[in-house]
Amino acid sequence: KAGVTxxxxxxxxTRGQQVTLSCSPIxxxxxxxxxxxxxxxxxxxxxxxxxETQRNKGNFPGRFSGRQFSxxxxxxNVSTLELGDSALYLCAxxxxxxxxxQFFGPGTRxxxx
Amino acid sequence: xxxxMQIPQYQHVQEGEDFTTYCNSxxxxxxxxWYKQRPGGHPVFLIQLVKSGEVKKxxxxxxxxxxxxKNSSLHITAxxxxxxxxxxxxxxxxxxxxxxxxxxxTSLSVIx
Numbered sequence: 001k002a003g004v005t006x007x008x009x010x011x012x013x014t015r016g017q018q019v020t021l022s023c024s025p026i027x028x029x030x031x032x033x034x035x036x037x038x039x040x041x042x043x044x045x046x047x048x049x050x051x052e053t054q055r056n057k058g059n060f061p062g063r064f065s066g067r068q069f070s071x072x073x074x075x076x077n078v079s080t081l082e083l084g085d086s087a088l089y090l091c092a093x094x095x096x097x098x099x100x101x102q103f104f105g106p107g108t109r110x111x112x113x
Numbered sequence: 114x115x116x117x118m119q120i121p122q123y124q125h126v127q128e129g130e131d132f133t134t135y136c137n138s139x140x141x142x143x144x145x146x147w148y149k150q151r152p153g154g155h156p157v158f159l160i161q162l163v164k165s166g167e168v169k170k171x172x173x174x175x176x177x178x179x180x181x182x183k184n185s186s187l188h189i190t191a192x193x194x195x196x197x198x199x200x201x202x203x204x205x206x207x208x209x210x211x212x213x214x215x216x217x218x219t220s221l222s223v224i225x
Contacts, residue, residue: 033213043156043201043215056212090155101146102213104155 001026004093004105012111018079021108025072025093031055032074033102034066037088046089049074050097078110086112115140117204119216127224132189134219136202145185146203147176150218156201159187192223 005024013019025032034046045058049068066076072093078085088109092102116139126132136145144163148156160169162178162185169176173196175188185204189196202216 035215042217045213045215048213058212092156101158101161102156104157106155 004091004103006091006105006108008108009106010109012113013081014113015081015083017081018077019081019110020075020077021089023074023091023105026103029093029095030072031094031097032068032072033092034076035090037090081112083112086110115206115214117214117216119202119219121219123220125222125224126192128194129191132192132221133186134200135184135186136204136216137184138204140206142182142204142206144205145178147187148201148203149198151198194223194225197221197223
């Protein structure tokens with residue numbers, strides 16, 4: 001099976017812009033979770049989607065949003081970018097839910113200038 | 114809320130030495146997972162522990178779940194340069210609807 005794929009792999013934006021990141025889970029996986037990883041804060045949970053429904057949300061402002069499509073592909077959107085949003089955004093998929101083994105994608109490295 | 118600590122934060126060892134990282138939770142866990150992230154890579158699942166006092170081995174790696182199910186450890190025997198990376202624990206409190214929390218990680222450097 002193909003692994004989790006994320007696009008784009010690298011992105012440079014300026015403050016105030018918005019960005020959309022995409023994640024394609026492993027075929028058959030219905031749960032997709034998103035994480036923000038920074039050197040200072042580690043792996044921070046953003047949200048989890050299961051069968052197109054947001055099942056859980058981390059402690060991030062409303063500028064961070066996501067959705068999941070019927071084919072389990074997921075997107076996350078960050079509006080009004082701030083410098084502090086620069087991070088590696090990781091997507092992980094799981095057959096049932098995020099409390100089972102998660103398979104991570106390579107991530108999208110976002111730089112906000 | 115749930116607090117997760119991992120110690121040490123960093124560890125530098127000579128190749129061939131042993132290494133241990135500890136994960137401590139403020140609440141009783143239903144299970145715990147361990148992940149490894151190589152420099153420049155993404156987290157990769159290593160193992161899941163479920164039972165109190167459980168010990169699992171993967172070649173040179175030994176994982177243990179505490180008797181009280183509030184802590185866990187990962188021990189690597191005779192480290193190799195391929196063991197370099199950050200080891201994260203992901204403790205689970207039991208319900209599918211709880212947020213997933215990762216520990217801050219232990220970064221391992223191996224000096225050849």
